């Protein structure tokens with residue numbers, strides 16, 4: 527008997543249509559106002575994904591210190607824990623304990639002394655951590671100053687830092703009404719000038735920031751020398767001593783593994799707090815950061831707020847309140863997964879790739895190195911003068927972008943702004959094979975530029991090109 531067919535039901539078959547033949551493709555993406563009607567999840571997903579298609583490939587982004595790779599197991603774990611709210615310590619006491627373990631692991635990594643009572647917290651990143659560190663210094667200074675009978679209205683408190691500071695410190699100073707005493711850098715001194723730092727310190731100084739290392743050049747401030755200078759100063763200023771906070775956003779999870787002999791952390795007596803970005807060399811996706819104080823006395827109690835925890839209370843310090851715990855769980859995963867040896871192997875490989883790149887770039891003959899990856903794994907270089915060269919580093923950035931590489935070109939900070947440099951940051955997911963490919967593409971880009979017919983520059987002023995933090 528012949529089969530009879532009925533009317534085709536489009537609705538039930540809808541999910542079998544190839545997506546680009548689907549009427550959903552015809553939707554105008556709601557851009558600046560809510561659309562009236564809902565879309566099916568699959569359609570919304572397609573539209574939003576497509577919207578993101580022409581963004582750069584993060585693995586080829588040589589501009590950022592932020593992590594662009596995590597293991598699939600870590601990603602799964604983080605997906606599964608996205609809904610946990612890090613601030614809700616009573617609903618998620620195990621998550622709170624994981625944060626506590628991370629603080630202990632990091633305090634230990636930075637040699638917090640056994641004889642003191644360290645304290646610390648996770649944050650969204652180093653910027654929040656720097657705010658907290660700066661606030662603690664401001665409040666602690668005010669107490670000391672009041673006690674010493676200083677006229678608090680005579681002038682604003684100040685913070686001493688080198689010109690290589692990251693923008694979060696400028697924010698801190700603007701938001702909390704602090705004068706920024708900037709110690710200039712020059713071509714001989716691309717980090718904090720310890721010989722002159724005390725010229726910028728007075729009774730109104732809430733603290734000195736040491737940087738591990740400078741985002742522009744990758745250099746570490748000489749913290750043991752700074753500590754010795756501060757020690758001498760404090761000897762004569764017992765009522766109004768000055769202390770050091772170390773901004774180790776990049777170096778905090780790098781130097782201990784690559785340069786374990788270097789003394790920069792709580793082994794130095796006047797270093798009272800340190801921050802680092804978990805999402806830089808802590809190897810977690812953005813945003814997680816950390817701050818540790820060597821002893822509770824350096825974190826004034828007015829800044830600590832209690833949240834409820836298992837029927838009791840837990841002290842917290844944060845600018846934010848609710849946020850996902852996935853990142854700090856990701857941090858703990860990395861600690862468990864890599865251990866000391868794993869971190870050392872990963873960071874050593876990163877270091878080796880940076881050293882290789884520095885050599886290979888120098889051998890091309892077009893560049894002089896400002897930084898060779900010896901400290902933070904980043905390479906900065908300028909063009910060597912050559913009268914017959916018609917292209918600039920900005921042109922080279924553009925050319926490299928044709929292969930997907932994002933390499934920023936920008937002027938150095940105050941005093942050095944006439945020097946335009948290019949910077950490459952090496953991260954854990956930038957392997958030696960990729961480095962070889964990059965050098966091939968760089969060589970080809972230079973050749974293409976040398977042979978290019980039209981290179982036109984209307985504006986010769988140094989400008990920032992690409993992301994540089």
Ligand SMILES: *Cc1c(COP(=O)(O)O)cnc(C)c1O
Nearest residue numbers: 651652653692694741775776803
């Ligand atoms: C990246 C960086 C910051 C800011 O860190 P986020 O984690 O991005 O907020 C602060 N200081 C230094 C030295 C940095 O390199």
